[in-house]
Amino acid sequence: VQNAILLLIAGHETTANMTALGTLALLRNPEQLAVVRDTDDPGRVALAVEELLRYLTIVHTGRRRVATEDVEVAGHLVRAGEGVILVTDSANRDPEAFPDADRLDIDRPGVRRHMAFGHGTHQCLGQNLARTELQLAYPALLRRFPNLATAVPDEELRFKDDMLVYGLHALPVTW
Numbered sequence: 108v109q110n111a112i113l114l115l116i117a118g119h120e121t122t123a124n125m126t127a128l129g130t131l132a133l134l135r136n137p138e139q140l141a142v143v144r145d146t147d148d149p150g151r152v153a154l155a156v157e158e159l160l161r162y163l164t165i166v167h168t169g170r171r172r173v174a175t176e177d178v179e180v181a182g183h184l185v186r187a188g189e190g191v192i193l194v195t196d197s198a199n200r201d202p203e204a205f206p207d208a209d210r211l212d213i214d215r216p217g218v219r220r221h222m223a224f225g226h227g228t229h230q231c232l233g234q235n236l237a238r239t240e241l242q243l244a245y246p247a248l249l250r251r252f253p254n255l256a257t258a259v260p261d262e263e264l265r266f267k268d269d270m271l272v273y274g275l276h277a278l279p280v281t282w
């Protein structure tokens with residue numbers, strides 16, 4: 108049962124929320140939306156998806172580790188047996204790693220170094236499936252509905268800021 112719950116949340120909540128939230132992010136950046144919609148280059152779409160994954164960092168769970176031996180990270184000693192929560196959301200907005208990190212930029216150099224799928228042995232098992240779904244979904248949606256727009260003012264959108272996976276409760280649109 109636990110495995111089924113894991114795959115439902117890890118495998119469905121994630122990509123479903125990325126689809127809605129990523130679409131909103133693109134609607135707020137129409138020039139970048141036009142590139143994702145109109146490009147014939149799947150590589151360009153793939154990089155746009157990586158940037159959306161970095162920018163949105165929707166998974167706020169997992170990412171917990173226990174040190175098996177003393178280890179020094181950036182001048183801080185983590186002792187054997189101590190627990191650590193890896194704050195990948197902050198890592199993905201680290202200005203030293205990603206200049207102007209609060210801006211969506213689908214042409215961002217080095218975006219593939221993001222931590223949206225975690226890092227190390229337990230990094231996301233489904234990341235390549237997720238990438239494939241999103242690389243297909245955004246261009247397909249935007250080409251099918253070229254006049255897509257939000258149907259309510261931004262202030263009325265309700266975000267899932269109290270859940271393990273961040274997203275939108277609903278994204279009302281017109282087309």
Ligand code: HEM
Nearest residue numbers: 117118121122166169170224225226229230231232233237
């Ligand atoms: C945009 C989509 C997704 C994002 C952002 C995402 C993100 C993450 C993150 C941050 C972790 C925790 C990694 C860690 O603790 O270091 C994780 C773990 C996991 N994800 Fe995903 N995920 C996505 C889609 C999927 C999909 C589609 C599946 C399966 C069909 C999946 C299956 C899993 C599993 C099984 C784990 C646990 C891996 C382990 O503990 O060894 N994920 N994911």
